[in-house]
Amino acid sequence: AQSVTQLDSHVSVSEGTPVLLRCNYSSSYSPSLFWYVQHPNKGLQLLLKYTSAATLVKGINGFEAEFKKSETSFHLTKPSAHMSDAAEYFCVVRPSGTYKYIFGTGTRLKVLA
């Protein structure tokens, strides 16, 4: 069965330091992978997506993610955290040939001043 594992439920970083949110997936051949962010009382916003093109994907707000097939990972990074990055982040897999999104359990990012 396809699944997504977000390895950390909570991550705390200081403002200006790098962010790493980890995601591993299990899926069939050539899944599509996404990262979404959810701010309190707001809808899920797409950060970036991987759909079998370049393995390093750049998204909005300085975030990027690298698809590593050998490690079945799709970790989200940002060089320098900003206070406004504090939110819940979800890694999502869509197995090839399907329309269903399978969400991870989320990682809550806290940014310390």
Place this chain on the structure above:
Amino acid sequence: DTGVSQDPRHKITKRGQNVTFRCDPISEHNRLYWYRQTLGQGPEFLTYFQNEAQLEKSRLLSDRFSAERPKGSFSTLEIQRTEQGDSAMYLCASSTLPGPQETQYFGPGTRLLVL
């Protein structure tokens, strides 16, 4: 704002009552999805429409739940005889472009509390 909208944003009801939520997708999107998100969890797929046809329902969607999209535009999700376990955030998403490039755009959700 041309994003996905949902109404109401919050609903408090007593156990046993019926509730109905509405979702208005992005206008040119022919695919519409409903998800449920409970505290501390990621959203879980409930059902999917392509135009007015409901093509799949999750096993999470008990007989008390029904969803419609009568004209292929807005959709409604009704829960009959609500139970406390139905308390959750109900999210709607829409998309177009079937295939690898398909991306779902989410609404702000309707938060349901069943007392």
